[in-house]
Amino acid sequence: MSIIRMKSAFRGVKLPENKFTEEEEIQTLPFPEKAVITLQQNIGAPCKATVKKRDEVKTGQKIADSESFVSAPIHSPISGKISRTGQLMNPVTGKLVDTITIKSDGEDNWVELEGIGNIGQIDNWDDIFSKIDKLSNKEILGKIREGGIVGLGGATFPTHVKLSPPPDKNIDTFILNGCECEPFITSDHRIMMEYGQTVILGLYIIKKVLDPGKVYIAIEDNKKDAIENLQKILIDMKLENIVNIISLPSRYPMGAEKTLIKTILNREVPIGGLPMDVGVVVNNVATSKAIAEAVIEGKPLIEKIVTVTGSFREPKNLLVRVGTPIIDLVDTCGMVERDKYKIILGGPMMGISINDFNFPVTKGTNCILVKEAIDKVEQNCIKCGRCISVCPMGLMPLMYPKFVKNDKYGQCNEYYINNCIECGSCSFVCPANIPIVGYIKTGKNKLAEKK
Ligand code: SF4
Numbered sequence: 001m002s003i004i005r006m007k008s009a010f011r012g013v014k015l016p017e018n019k020f021t022e023e024e025e026i027q028t029l030p031f032p033e034k035a036v037i038t039l040q041q042n043i044g045a046p047c048k049a050t051v052k053k054r055d056e057v058k059t060g061q062k063i064a065d066s067e068s069f070v071s072a073p074i075h076s077p078i079s080g081k082i083s084r085t086g087q088l089m090n091p092v093t094g095k096l097v098d099t100i101t102i103k104s105d106g107e108d109n110w111v112e113l114e115g116i117g118n119i120g121q122i123d124n125w126d127d128i129f130s131k132i133d134k135l136s137n138k139e140i141l142g143k144i145r146e147g148g149i150v151g152l153g154g155a156t157f158p159t160h161v162k163l164s165p166p167p168d169k170n171i172d173t174f175i176l177n178g179c180e181c182e183p184f185i186t187s188d189h190r191i192m193m194e195y196g197q198t199v200i201l202g203l204y205i206i207k208k209v210l211d212p213g214k215v216y217i218a219i220e221d222n223k224k225d226a227i228e229n230l231q232k233i234l235i236d237m238k239l240e241n242i243v244n245i246i247s248l249p250s251r252y253p254m255g256a257e258k259t260l261i262k263t264i265l266n267r268e269v270p271i272g273g274l275p276m277d278v279g280v281v282v283n284n285v286a287t288s289k290a291i292a293e294a295v296i297e298g299k300p301l302i303e304k305i306v307t308v309t310g311s312f313r314e315p316k317n318l319l320v321r322v323g324t325p326i327i328d329l330v331d332t333c334g335m336v337e338r339d340k341y342k343i344i345l346g347g348p349m350m351g352i353s354i355n356d357f358n359f360p361v362t363k364g365t366n367c368i369l370v371k372e373a374i375d376k377v378e379q380n381c382i383k384c385g386r387c388i389s390v391c392p393m394g395l396m397p398l399m400y401p402k403f404v405k406n407d408k409y410g411q412c413n414e415y416y417i418n419n420c421i422e423c424g425s426c427s428f429v430c431p432a433n434i435p436i437v438g439y440i441k442t443g444k445n446k447l448a449e450k451k
């Protein structure tokens, strides 16, 4: 099979990569003594607890669910006893969320998993493909929902919903997204290196459900080893004729769905629309791994691979249970001089600064970044136009701070604020240190409140 090389279809920004952990093999962090589970782990409806204080639970047992279609159940990441139910401020949304705290019994006793195979023991790919083919799409989507799978590229949109496009949407293309364009983060890179077969099994399952004409794996060309590894696995599995790997230039924000679709297919997702409106579904490689584990092994989503990087003595990629306090990850990697640094949940471009180190890892956590805290003073816009030139969505970012400061949210709408993907490129290049994305988030929230 040949690798297709493409050029970027947007200007964007060339960022320093700082991928210090790209060669650090994933290490498993021991399960925590106490896990704190937030009951909003997906975009859409939050879950309600299906357990109560003092109940005993096993690892992998469902502990919260919702009747809404756009939601995904939550499972216990450890075995033990429910010690507390309460609320916590979510630093990402700024809202209080319900939580369940589980005290470990030190055992890690799992519920019995119902699957069709054990991924680590597969010695015949045709055999597992035939078992997957025997499952109906309804059965597969049910297993994905029951496994609590959500988009792990950061969006946390329930995966069974994404893979159930309405009948009027003709999905002709599926893109498996292995771009990981944000600096510092290497969790997807390591997943492609260490769980490549699981990722491709997930791709096979997605292909069966969507039945698209074309299937691509998109990877930035700064991850040549991942491209080679997945290419080899596709050949081993005899899938090389139905999947094409696309090598893309490393340019931010290549991994955003809309820029990826524009670059690969030259299709524009309409304002306020979704990739399915232009016949495309995009899933991240970590989600594909989770799909394979849920469908083949019956394993729910209770652990995450998280890059812990920046100002640490030993930056790492860690496999951690959801609900593990962030301080456990920070301590494992040896953070330097805590007072002078800030902790960011996510990468430097789209991440959120947090103060509560006890906030837990959630399904959406992919990076803990520690950076020096530098106070930047916001100055007046000098109308240099840099923010406009880098915006991958063709917006006029300089207008939003002005509108938001003057409560002119209607004008934000006229300037298509909801088409902003919050990539942070405009703030990054602004010489006046204007936190443009912060203003954009405020503008979007105000508009949503008015609806
Ligand atoms: S306006 Fe939005 S999409 Fe455009 S550069 Fe800024 S954050 Fe990115």
Ligand code: SF4
Residues within 6 Å of the ligand: 380, 381, 382, 383, 384, 385, 386, 387, 388, 397, 398, 426, 429, 430, 431, 432, 433, 434
């Ligand atoms: S980059 Fe900053 S200073 Fe330049 S036009 Fe945009 S908002 Fe104004």
